[in-house]
Amino acid sequence: MSRLKYAYLRALDTKQWDEFADTLLPDATASYGEHLRFDSRDAVVEFMRTSLGPQTITEHHCGHPEIDVDGDTATGRWYLSDLVLIPEHDMALRGAAFYSDRYVRGPDGRWRIAHTGYERTFEAVMSLADIPSFRLTAHP
Known part of the structure; x- marks a missing residue:
């Protein structure tokens, strides 16, 4: 499961959406906090x-x-x-949470995520404009 979770995160951060989708079952559900809930892989x-x-x-x-x-x-x-850095809005978000996942091994022998979700322990938002030394020096 470690490899699966790491692939989910890597694909998310590199925006490899087909690979990200392949970590999830078609009927996977997700809940990121109390307001973001999804009922399918496609929706996530x-x-x-x-x-x-x-x-x-x-x-x-x-x-x-x-x-x-x-x-x-x-x-x-x-x-x-x-x-999370959103330069066009001069915004940064730093947070922590605990994920709770369910996994299923399919007929092909591969594990995929049936449900993923987290509860935040904290989330802090700050303006990048308030950090005078902030410079984004590399980004594709």
Whole structure:
């Protein structure tokens, strides 16, 4: 499951939407806090694609996995630390959360995410304009 979660995060941060979609089951659900809930892989991918467009820079780190496997299903809890930079709005968001995931191993032997979601422990938003030394020196 570690490899799967890391692929989910890497594909999200690099905006590889087909690869991101392939980490999720077609009927996967997701809940990112109390206001963002999705009932399908397509809905999750579309939200991420439109919300985290090419000018939005994201960095997601997950660690401290607590994974329980029961045959072809599993659950996982992860600690998330994330950073989101939106230069066009002079905004930065730093946060932390605990992910709770459910996984299913398919007939092809690959694990995919059946449900993913997190509860924030904190979220801080700041203006990049308030950080006089801030310079974005590389971004594709």
